[in-house]
Amino acid sequence: MRMRPDGAVALVTGASGGIGAASARALAADGWAVAVTYRSDPEGAARTVDAIQGGGGHAHALDLDVTDAAAAAAVFTRAQEALDGPVLGLVNNAGVRADDLAMSLSDEAWDLVLATNLTAAFRLTRGALKGMVRARYGRVINIASVVGPRANAGQANYAASKAGLVGFTRTAGVEVARRGVTVNAVAPGFIATDMTTDVIDQEMLKAIPARRAGSPDDVAAGVAFLASDAAAYVTATTLFIDGGLTA
């Protein structure tokens, strides 16, 4: 089993809070240097970096609008220079919602969600895979959702983006498997974060076999596993972290 090279950097998008921040902390605890990217919340990103550094880890915050193709292409060099190591881990976590019924969903709401949740993840994966393939080591983890495999009225755009991410993950994973690079998705269920406070209610919790919403740390544990050397043979698949919701 090939071991992660010393000094390897993991880039986590949208890591100023929620699942992204928890994933960044978990990866740092496992010895990755972590590039914490943010778009609109520099204070949150600084908190993530502080938490990692407080625990003796290495992290650096980078501003990045993942929908900006040129910025996404340049972020690997920025991360490598800031943390003095090759980017061999990528967590595509940055995501948005713009909910509406399909019959009234605007083109703008559709385009925004697809551009952020799917197209940006593709571009960043493309950029990361080049170095990973050459290094014969890499871990790409796409944060998908139970929405996609499952229906959720009012989220046709979100569902399409996340289902697309799962399909992209499978094929990209197969393409690079023999180079020691894995590409996987994590599909969180209902996770209590700032992004979901308006959608989780008691009725919904009754539908979850575990009878609770998940925490960002529940998801981060799966991300850290998929990023680990121990998960070398796990690729092109989706790990559901949903308290049994999709079973």
Added chain:
Amino acid sequence: MGTTDSTKIEDVVTKALTDFGAEPGDISRDASFEALDIDSLDLAELAQIVEEEFGVELKSDDIRGIGTVGEAIDLIAQRA
């Protein structure tokens, strides 16, 4: 033909193909990538190596058009 020595190109290509699993004894100008069991992932990586070594950017369309080791070397030499 550019200024890069074609022997150097041949060396870089041969080393890359060997790293990808081709038998060194089977690699010649006339050998096809298919016969060497070199596939699209290998060629995409070869394009990266060529870009790093010689500053030559090979697009997917360029790569799709080449079938033998000699054709690859000639294309790189032309661009370098």
